Amino acid sequence: MSRLDLPARIAVDLDGVLADTIVPVCRMLNERRAAKLSVESFVQWNAWEIAGITKDEFFRTLDEAWFSWKDIPPIEENLNVKVGRLGEYGTVDIVTGRSPATVPHAKSWLQEYAIPFDSFVRTSDSTKGKARLNYDLYVDDNAELMALVASRLHGSGILYLQPWNRNTTPMPRVYRVERWDEIPAVVERVTTARI
Numbered sequence: 001m002s003r004l005d006l007p008a009r010i011a012v013d014l015d016g017v018l019a020d021t022i023v024p025v026c027r028m029l030n031e032r033r034a035a036k037l038s039v040e041s042f043v044q045w046n047a048w049e050i051a052g053i054t055k056d057e058f059f060r061t062l063d064e065a066w067f068s069w070k071d072i073p074p075i076e077e078n079l080n081v082k083v084g085r086l087g088e089y090g091t092v093d094i095v096t097g098r099s100p101a102t103v104p105h106a107k108s109w110l111q112e113y114a115i116p117f118d119s120f121v122r123t124s125d126s127t128k129g130k131a132r133l134n135y136d137l138y139v140d141d142n143a144e145l146m147a148l149v150a151s152r153l154h155g156s157g158i159l160y161l162q163p164w165n166r167n168t169t170p171m172p173r174v175y176r177v178e179r180w181d182e183i184p185a186v187v188e189r190v191t192t193a194r195i
Contacts (some may be wrong), residue, residue, distance in 0.1 A: 008090030008136040008191045012083065014098060014106055015062070016141035017160045018115060020073045023048075024065040029053070042164045045143065049134030059099070066102035069109040075160075075180070080114040083178040089184075089191045090093070093119040094113075097134065137190055139183060143168040150174050156190045158183055 017020045026037045029051055048058035065072060076082065086092045087185055093168065094117045103122055107167050111118065123129030131148040137138075139151055140160045143165040149157040150171035157174040159165060170176075175186045 008187070010086055010090050010092045010116070010158075010187065011095035011130065011133065011135040011138045011140070012086070012092060013126070013138075013140040013160075014094055014096040014110075016075070016162050016164075017139060018075055018079060018083070018094075019106075019109060020075045021062060021065050023073055024068065024071045025058075025061050028061055028064065036086060040163050042162075043167075045164050047164065063099050063102050066098065066109075068111070071104040074113050079180065080116060083185070084116045085184040086187055087118075088132045089117060089187050090136070091118040093117060093121050093135070095121045095123060095135070095138075097123050097129060097132055108182055137187060141165055146174045154158065158186055 012018065014146060022038070022039045022042060022115065026041070029035055029037050033052070035051070037192045044050065048055045051058060094110065096106065100122065103120070107120060110120075115164060121133065123133065126142050127144045127148065130140070130145055135155065137156050137158065138145060139160060140146065141162045141164070143159065144159040146159050147166070149155050150173055155173070157166065159174055159176045161176055161178050177183055177186065
């Protein structure tokens with residue numbers, strides 16, 4: 001049996017694709033710094049530069065948001081149903097660069113919103129660490145990861161559009177989506193093309 005005969009291996013990101021973590025991060029940064037940040041403020045991947053803080057402080061704030069995971073809204077309504085549709089095409093893993101301390105909170109969040117998945121995979125980072133896992137398809141908001149996927153001979157990506165990745169140059173085998181409702185059709189097209 002060849003790799004193409006097997007069900008697709010699908011990696012779904014957590015932050016910015018399932019969980020709208022930037023909402024509580026903005027609230028915390030605005031309270032601490034008397035700022036007026038919103039999700040739309042973050043028009044580049046290096047969000048800490050826009051917030052005027054260090055990368056370390058930004059990621060500490062992101063972790064802090066996960067410690068209060070009940071305050072993190074889902075990125076869209078009825079997300080469990082939308083994510084569940086991907087299971088028709090293969091295995092669906094949550095693949096994230098979350099820090100080890102936040103993993104139990106992230107799993108609680110996924111359970112709270114009844115998000116279906118086969119495995120929870122934590123990587124050392126959200127770009128190269130994910131790319132090394134060689135999934136057939138990545139659903140992610142990280143344009144740098146998508147560039148790595150596009151540079152390989154195998155695999156595809158679905159870039160979930162956010163303010164920080166909207167200006168990304170089109171890439172081969174990377175599909176851009178605005179909403180989760182668009183994702184199953186892309187997954188079907190990609191997985192059918194594998195056969």
